[in-house]
Amino acid sequence: MNQPLIKLEEIVKTYYGAGAPVRALRGITLDIGEHEMTAIMGYSGSGKSTLMNLLGCLDKPDSGSYTLAGYEVMALAPEQLAFLRNRLIGFVFQNFNLLGRASALENVTMPLIYAGIKSRERQRRALEMLNLVGLKGREHHRPNQLSGGQQQRVAIARALVNRPRLILADEPTGALDTSTSHEIMALLQNLHREQQLAIVIVTHENEIGQHCQRIIRLSDGMVVNTEAVKNQLRAIPAK
Ligand SMILES: Nc1ncnc2c1ncn2[C@@H]1O[C@H](COP(=O)(O)OP(=O)(O)OP(=O)(O)O)[C@@H](O)[C@H]1O
Ligand SMILES: [Mg+2]
Incomplete structure (x- = not known):
């Protein structure tokens, strides 16, 4: 293998912290494969975000x-x-974590600035990623000019732009309605398949x-x- x-x-x-120590993870042993799409589930406080961090x-x-x-x-x-x-991991968050005063394009370009990529190449790659997540024509919109689902698409494009091998998403659909959640999951499934990514998603x-493909359940800091x-x-991706 x-x-x-x-x-x-x-x-x-x-x-x-202030009170008694909190044992958030109590002996976690697990493997996640290359190109595997895994969910981490468990009740509030079971250690999911701690594990993702x-x-x-x-x-x-x-x-x-x-x-x-x-x-x-x-x-x-x-x-x-x-x-x-920076090289291996792209992060996606429940509340998108976009820069409010920057356009979709600028948000996606940001990780490439830190990676030292030249301006023209940054633009090219960011546009390619926005296209990939279905946001062609929205490049110059700011987050408050986009729907929640579109903002999460920008965040996913930003997570992808450094060509990571792993996407970590903590409650990526937590702020979205049901049908938008399914669209985002369809997008993640497509990316998983087409870009050969490993994806780990925390969800309630x-x-x-x-x-x-697999669900890992945590309870009280342990894999149960x-x-x-x-x-x-399989959700049908909306166009
Ligand atoms: N920075 C911190 N300082 C102290 N305790 C913490 C901290 N972060 C988390 N905890 C505690 O660790 C435990 C696990 O928290 P964690 O955030 O990993 O849970 P979770 O499964 O992500 O919960 P939720 O579904 O509510 O997001 C909880 O008891 C929580 O109160
Ligand atoms: Mg959490």
Whole structure:
């Protein structure tokens, strides 16, 4: 078998705040394959976002090991970690996290500025990504001139523009109505298929999970169940 893209072993994460320590993750062991589309589900407080932050190299566990694309994450220096994150991972958030005063095009171009790509190439790639997510003709709209679903498409284009191998999406449909949620899931399914991406989606909604190939369920900081989805839901992408 090929090496998985993500390999977690006995990951433990505790938050030390004002009150008693919170053991948010209590020994997570799991693999996620290259090109796999996975949902992480579980009730509020079960550790989903904590797990996503660790997967995204935004935070470090107390103990355990995390291998991402063959790199032992815990052993990397902060600047190596930032490099790995920028190269390998695209992030999508519940509330889109777009820059309000920048156009769709400028929002998508942003990660390429940090990656040191020249202006003309930035424009070309950002336009290509906006086209890919179905936003041709909306390049110069600002977020408040776009619907929620369109804003999430901009955010997905931005996540894709550095050509990552992994998309991490924490509740990407949490702020959207049902039919828009299905459109966004159809887009993610297409990207998964056509761009050969691994996608990890946190969701509360069973229906959203059913669009993925596998559902990992967390409870109280532990994996309680992993199931393959037999008949994946396929939404028809709206044009
Ligand atoms: N920065 C923090 N400091 C202290 N405790 C935290 C912090 N972040 C999360 N926690 C606690 O860790 C546990 C797991 O939180 P997490 O945000 O990972 O849950 P979640 O599954 O994403 O929940 P939700 O579905 O509500 O988003 C919770 O008990 C939470 O209160
Ligand atoms: Mg959360």
